[in-house]
Amino acid sequence: MKKLLFLVTLPPPMHGSNRVNQMMVENPLLNGQFDTRILALNYVRSINEIGRFQLLKYGRLLKYLLQLLWLLISFRPASVYFVPCVTGGPFWRDCLFVMILKLFRMPRVFHLHGKGVKVSAKGKLKLAVYRWFFADARILLLSPSLYSDIEDVAAKSQVCYLANGTDIESDQLSKKPSDGAVRFIFLSNLVPTKGPETLLLACRILAEKGCQFSAVFVGNPSKELTEAGFNALIRKNGLVGRVSYLGPKYGEEKDAELTAADVMVFPTYKDCFPLVLLEAMAFGLPIISTFEGAIPDIVDERKTGFLVPDRNPEALAEKMALFIDSPKLAQQLGQGGYQKYLKQYTHTAFNQRAAQLLGELINGGAKSGGRCGELA
Numbered sequence: 001m002k003k004l005l006f007l008v009t010l011p012p013p014m015h016g017s018n019r020v021n022q023m024m025v026e027n028p029l030l031n032g033q034f035d036t037r038i039l040a041l042n043y044v045r046s047i048n049e050i051g052r053f054q055l056l057k058y059g060r061l062l063k064y065l066l067q068l069l070w071l072l073i074s075f076r077p078a079s080v081y082f083v084p085c086v087t088g089g090p091f092w093r094d095c096l097f098v099m100i101l102k103l104f105r106m107p108r109v110f111h112l113h114g115k116g117v118k119v120s121a122k123g124k125l126k127l128a129v130y131r132w133f134f135a136d137a138r139i140l141l142l143s144p145s146l147y148s149d150i151e152d153v154a155a156k157s158q159v160c161y162l163a164n165g166t167d168i169e170s171d172q173l174s175k176k177p178s179d180g181a182v183r184f185i186f187l188s189n190l191v192p193t194k195g196p197e198t199l200l201l202a203c204r205i206l207a208e209k210g211c212q213f214s215a216v217f218v219g220n221p222s223k224e225l226t227e228a229g230f231n232a233l234i235r236k237n238g239l240v241g242r243v244s245y246l247g248p249k250y251g252e253e254k255d256a257e258l259t260a261a262d263v264m265v266f267p268t269y270k271d272c273f274p275l276v277l278l279e280a281m282a283f284g285l286p287i288i289s290t291f292e293g294a295i296p297d298i299v300d301e302r303k304t305g306f307l308v309p310d311r312n313p314e315a316l317a318e319k320m321a322l323f324i325d326s327p328k329l330a331q332q333l334g335q336g337g338y339q340k341y342l343k344q345y346t347h348t349a350f351n352q353r354a355a356q357l358l359g360e361l362i363n364g365g366a367k368s369g370g371r372c373g374e375l376a
Helices: 016-025 028-033 055-074 088-103 124-134 144-149 196-208 227-236 251-260 275-282 313-325 327-344 347-363
Strands: 003-008 035-040 079-082 108-111 138-141 159-161 182-187 213-218 243-247 263-266 287-290 305-308
Touching: 003 016, 003 055, 016 275, 016 347, 028 347, 035 055, 055 088, 079 088, 079 347, 088 124, 108 347, 138 144, 182 196, 182 251, 182 275, 182 313, 196 213, 196 227, 196 313, 213 251, 227 243, 263 275, 263 313, 275 287, 275 327, 287 313, 305 313, 313 327
Parallel strands: 003 035, 003 079, 079 108, 108 138, 138 159, 182 213, 182 263, 213 243, 263 287, 287 305
Antiparallel strands: none
C-alpha cells in the first residue's frame, strides 16, 4: 500500500477550503487505498485572525517545516497532497514547503481552492517563481473554467478537475412552499468580497418599491464588517424589521435557517467554487449569485437560479423581485437545484471522485489534461 501525506489546513476556522480538506483526509475510500498521514497547517484559530500579523504564526511555520522534514524522512510517502495558497504573503510562505518537497524529489499533487495567479504573476521574477512552484506538480482545479488563471505558469497536461461536494445532510422533502413573504438568506462570513453590502443595497431598492420580503444574514463577522458595523448598515439603509443579522450558525441551527429560507442570495465577487451554493441546493433553495469563478457551472440559469453581474445591486434586486412576485418560482427552481445536487455534489459522489482521481494520479493512470475523476 502506497503512502500518502496530506499537507493541509483543517478547521477551525470553518470555511469552504478547510471543510473540503477535512472531507479529503476523512475520505474512507482514500484511507482504504493509501497509508495516510496528516500534517495540519493551522496558523489561525478564527476568521478574525486571517490576514493579521502575529509572531505566533512564524513559530508555527517553523514547527510545521520541521515536522515536514521529519515525516519525509521517517514516513517516506510516495506522494504529497498539498493545498497551497497561491497569492500574497501566504504564497511565499508555502514556497518554503515546496522547496523542501523538491529537495526530496517528492511527487506533489496541488489542490487549488483559490485563484489570483494571473494577477499576481506579473513581472519576470514573479512569473519565474510561479513557474518553479508549479513545475512537475499535478494540479487539481475545481473547474475547467479556472484554468485560465494558471495558464501562464502550468501546462494543461499537468491539470485535472475535481468539483467540490458537500457533507451536508438535509431533509429536503419536508420543505414546504412559503405561505408568507419570501425569505432570502445570505450564508457566509461577512467578508466584503462575498457581497453582503451589495445585498443590503438590493434590499433597500426592494423596500423602497414596497416589496414584501425578509432577509437574514448568517455568518461570522470579520475585521472589515463587525457585528456592530453591519447592524449599523442595516439601520442606515432603513431595513430594520426586514433584514436581520443572526451571527454564525452551525449544525442544527444552520440547518433550521436553510429550511426556513426560500432563496439563497450570494453576490460574491471573489470566489472559485462556493460550498454554500451546494448547501442551498441540498435544501432545495434556488440561488441568485454572480458569474464569478466556477459559479456558472453550479447555477443553471432559469433552471436552478439566476446569475447577475457582481457589485450590481440593481440587477440583483431585479432577480430577487422575480421570486417576490412569483413565490412558486422558488419551489420550481429549488427542486431543479436539489436534483442536480443529488446527481453531482453529494458527499458520497465527492468521495468516489476524489478517491478515483488521486488513485489515478499517484499510481500513474490519470490522462494528461483530462477531467480524470470528475463527473461529467
